[in-house]
Amino acid sequence: MSHQSDTLHLPCGQMRGQGLGSQGTRTQPMEMMHLQQTIEKHIMQLAARHQQQDLVLGDQRHHQATGEQEALLGNLMSQLVNLLQSGTTGGLGLQPSCPSLDVRGDVGGGQGAQSAGQPDQPVHQVKDPEATFVSQHLCNRGIVTSASYWASFQDYKMYQGDKYHEDKNPLGFINLGISENKLCLDLMTERLSQSDMNFTEDVLLQYPDWSGQPFLREEVARFLTYYCKVPAQLDPENVVVLNGCSSVFSTLAMVLCDPGEALLTPTPFYGGFVFSSHLYSKVELILVHLDSEGKKVRGLVLINPQNPLGDVYSRDSLKEYLEFAKTYNLHVIIDEIYMLSVFDESITFHSILSMESLPDPNRTHVVWGTSKDFGISGFRFGVLDTHNKEVASAVSSFGYLHSVSGIAQYKLCRLLRDREWIDGVYLPTYHSRLQRAHRYITKKLKALGIPFLNRGSGLYIWINLKVYLDPCTFEEELLLCRRFLDNKLILSRGKTYMCKEAGWFRMVFADRPLRLKQAIYRFYQVLEEQKRDLRVKQLESAQRE
Incomplete structure (x- = not known):
């Protein structure tokens, strides 16, 4: 995996007795x-x-x-x-x-x-x-x-204040908790530096159309039509551009639900939607394994490919969800932000937009962005595509607060238009690096005897660390998570995804080889510490008995 130095840095070794390692x-x-x-x-x-x-x-x-x-x-x-x-x-x-x-x-x-x-x-x-x-x-x-x-x-x-850098800060935090794609930053930096990206005109320096610049919405419509295999060309008037998918989701929750109403979602699921939906709109997300009695449910939220599990929904499953929603007059919000991050060639991604006909098109809303597939989360770009003109208009009003800068919109338009580079250079390299990183991380997990879900999509893997918890509770899960933090390694614990069983963690592997190698070393050290403490705890318990 690594062609760089094999020197491994474990921060708690040098920081023992001070700061995070004390x-x-x-x-x-x-x-x-x-x-x-x-x-x-x-x-x-x-x-x-x-x-x-x-x-x-x-x-x-x-x-x-x-x-x-x-x-x-x-x-x-x-x-x-x-x-x-x-x-x-x-x-x-x-x-x-x-x-x-x-x-x-x-x-x-x-x-x-x-x-x-x-x-x-x-x-x-x-x-x-x-x-x-x-x-x-x-x-x-x-x-x-x-x-x-x-x-x-x-x-x-x-x-953010103490990031790992192999030369400047080898004892800094390595973040395998945030789903951020760092695999092709070299390709993206090179492409965004080319001359066709460097363009400025008056319109880009002024307030934009709150729905997004017309030239970008037209390009997004063409892009999604092509990569989602849509039967007919998408209408740019159905496209709304805001600064990130979380902004799109938050505004959708606000215009589709009144405060105190709820959206239904399978669990475990991306926990950021909880913060997004509650920040402005005070809309609750109800998990499928919970009793929803007493709440008015207005919609169903899906993520495909799924986060954090990595599952890709079949076309039949999507159709069942849509038919269910139609039966109860529910809106369906489906987030397809990982649609180009399916790296297993045996798996076929089916966008909801690829269906010949939707059971209830006026209540079906698709969200996508470039943060994951293209690794440019810093652009803050999210897209809504909906047949419902009223919903599009209502969400567009939030462009007053959540629009994307004109310069960024121009660069995004040029990027999405470059189909030759995307298909010929970027996607083959991206998928190859995803596969290699996935093989590396799964090989290490197998060597440690750690169970995991072996999926072929997304930037992360869902792992089971129950054996390291005694008792297996969310309190012990949190303590283990903090032990990772003590060793400058960030993972996301299952509780943040509303998982009903303790002991699950999401590990992001879409990172550069040396950083992954350092992360796995720290991961191993934490688990060794945890095992030693568990043995001491069990011995003390046995002596008391």
Whole structure:
């Protein structure tokens, strides 16, 4: 896999006793985990109270209970910020667990509620002046949003400030948790540097059409028609361009659902949609294995190829989903962002757009972008294709806030138009590198005896580490995840994908050879540490018995 230096760097070896590798970080993991889970529980309960409050205006007891819980949440957040700023948590960080929905179980404990004083003025006293932004300068909604963001992206923020580099920072974080394609950055950098990309005119420097520049929407329509094998040319008027697929999904949730309503989705699934759907629209995602009684379901959300499992839906399965949705008058939002990342030649990807006829075209909405297939997530480009003109118009209005820069739209148009380069250079190289990286990672997992789902699509692999958890609970899963963080390795744990079984992790393998090699070495070291601790724990348990 690697033609570079075989020197492996394990950060905890040199950092033992300081920073992320210190033993001191192990002294309070349960306290941190308990505090985070308590905050997550109250975020969910508070959101539910605000939804109920809209229906029971004038109920003084309801207002009082809401105010008390807001005060409690502010106090808990202050404790969390104080812990983080004091450095006692070290490398434990916060697992990006999408707290708006990551509270399915009954999380015990929590601090005693304090009186809110004046419910319409959420001011809570804290010890650290720098932490007062949590409660002194934000409204109730701001407090919940800030808490959700902090808990969801703390690990990512640490990674951004301390990225691994083979020469400049060999002890930095290696991120196999974020689904980011780094396999063909050389090809993409070269293509985007060519002369035809360097063009500027007045229209590109001014406010764009909020739906996206007409020239880009026309090219997207041609691109999707070709690669999705659409029977008839797609209409550019059905295409809307925003700054990323999460923006498209968030706006779709907002225009299709009222606050408190829900979308149905199979699980496990991409947890980022939880944060996206709740941030603006306060729309809940209901998992198929949960009881949805009491919620009005407005739609079905699918990802094809699936994230995090890597499954590719058959044409018959897609048709069944669409027929089911039509029977209950549900919208179908299908994310096909990995459609060109199917690297197993025996697997055929079927876009929903390739169907001769859709059961309910006005309720079928397709999302795609270039972040995964082309590895240019920094462009912030997402596409909606829908037959429903009303939906397209409503989503377009969000271009006022979420449009893509004119210069980026021009470059994207040139890129998508270059079919000769895509088919002749980029895709063959990309698929070959995906296959090679997948072979490397699966070979290492087999050598370690770790079960995994062997699929042929996507940038990731779904692995089972249950044997390293004792007991096999989500609390132990979180502790193992934090042990990876202590060793400067980021993985995504199953709980963030609403997996109902503890012990599953998603590992991204779409990375350069040397970084993958370093990551696997750190992965192995963590599992060895975990095994030693489990043996000690089992021995102590046996002695007590």
